[in-house]
Amino acid sequence: MNKNRLLKLLNIFIKYTDEEHFLSMQDIITLLEQEDIFVSRKAIYDDIKVLRENGYDIEIIKGKQMKYHLLNHTFDLIEAKLIYDSINSINFLSSKTTQSLSNKLLDNMSIYQKESIINSSLKTNSKYDNDKTLYILSDLQNAISNAYLVSFNYFDITLDKQKKYRYDKKQYELLPYALVLIQQRYYCIFYSLQHKSFSNYRVDKIDNLIIKNESLEKIPFNLEEYLSKSFKMFAGKPENITIQFQNELLNVVLDEFGLDLLIIDKSDTHFTINITTTITDNFLSWISQFKNKAKIIAPISIIERYKQHLKDILNTYI
Known part of the structure; x- marks a missing residue:
């Protein structure tokens, strides 16, 4: 058995056949000759048999002219x-x-x-110039796997589109727990040994990452539960809130919170949900986009905060 010829034959099946496209024996011979491989039909029959015996689903279609194709590509x-x-x-x-x-x-x-x-695919034009974020992701995943402490700088972008490091370029020192992809951006969930709390950081805003090669003991952490109480990865203390929506917003609300959302009351015109999440300005802005079709029912403290949120917006135009 010629291993090089076998590999070339397999590549021909991968490249030129699929469920809807076939090759005749003469096609195969011609393609092998283009690779400077000259071989008899019997040798090709034997090679196809070897490929089939090794798990490659090469189907043989019998007829006036035999046809061959590979069914099991790595992905359909x-x-x-x-x-x-x-x-x-x-x-x-x-x-x-x-x-x-x-x-x-x-x-x-x-x-x-x-x-x-x-x-049939659209490519984005907003690509980064380098793969720094990819390398940081790799290092963070390594730190997560080994429970390593890391230090890094965190920055924002100025009006001049330059980096501005937070806290005068002070290094954060945190223990990474998980990486999550939300709306095409990776976030790392860190635990602060100093503050005894979790927080979220965008990976593409992390710079000068250093891994401390010393394993630490992690506290119990449920990622699914944590994410269910974190609205769009904005950090904050989770609070319980009850909101009433008009029924026309049902699919919008389910898209945001998932099909497992608990609906505690419903009628022909409204439905009411009760959730525990971080009540940030971002969350309040999400509610305000629905105008009079959404209403916070409880607690009073969040209702008052929401009123102030709306007043602050209105005062911008006075």
């Missing part, structure tokens, strides 16, 4: 498209890395599937 068409679109929509990947990852994916597809995916 829709799986590959989902991955391709995800890679191309993530803006913190550089154009170079995006292209490299896309090529690795598409190299496992037939030329017909590749063309279909590329022609």
Whole structure:
């Protein structure tokens, strides 16, 4: 058995066949000859048998002219498209890395599937110039796996589009617990040994990350529960709130909080929910976009805060 020939034959099946596209024996011979491989039909039959015995689902269609195709590519068409679109929509990947990852994916597809995916996908133009965020993600994942403490600087962007480090470039020293992707941005959930609390930081705003190669003992942490009480990754103390919405907003509310949302009351016109989440200005702004179609029912403290939130907006125009 010629291993090089076997590999070339497999690549031909991957590249030129799929569920809807086939090769005749003469097609296979011609493609092998283009690779400077000259071989008999019997040798190709034997190689196809070896590939099939090793798990490659090469189907043989019998007829006046035998046809062959590979059914089990690494990903089927829709799986590959989902991955391709995800890679191309993530803006913190550089154009170079995006292209490299896309090529690795598409190299496992037939030329017909590749063309279909590329022609039906939209690429984002807002790509980063470098892969700094990708490297930081890798280091943070390593720190999470080993329970390592890390230190880093955290910055905002100024009107001049320059970095401005918080706290006079003071290094944060925190223990990373999890990385989560929310609305195409990665956040790292850290635990502060000093403040005994969790907080969220955008990974693309982390700079000068240093891993302290000393494992620490972690406290129990439930990521799903934590995220359910954190509105759009804004930090704060979770509070219980009851809100009434008009029924036309049901799908909008379910999109935000999920199908497991507890609806405590409903009628022909309204439904009421009770949730525990961080009551930030961002959350109050989310409610205010619905105008008179959403109403906070309880508690009084949040109602008063919401009134002040609306007054502050109104005062901007007075």
